[in-house]
Amino acid sequence: MKIAASLLVTALLFSAPLSSVAAEPGEAEAQVKVSFHDLNLNTGADAKRLLDRIRGAALEACGASPESIPEYRALTVKSKCYTQGVASAVRQINAPALSALYEHDQSTRLAAR
Secondary structure, three states, X not given: OXXXXXXXXXXXXXXXXXXXXXXXXXOEEEEEEEEOOOOOOOOHHHHHHHHHHHHHHHXXXXXXXXXXXXXXXXXXXXXXXXXXXXXXXXXXXXXXXXXXXXXXXXXHHHHHO
């Protein structure tokens, strides 16, 4: 399967609190490039690697860094910015193994709540 070797994870950053439902006039967009030219998206292992890269990029785009405290990273993962950024990137790539892994992880997370 030939697909683009990179994508931009785009996150809509809101100036309002993370729990806000509607976008405020001060919203901005952040993009983080994710490269996957080295991956074969027909394999589960590489799909997992890409999903991890996408999640890391979404964290970064939404304001969390690897140096952020764990509590802040956990809050960011629950934010609309993060969930929409990851979902959008998975949809853009449109690789069956990646989409299946993402859907499985989503259903596991919902069941754990």
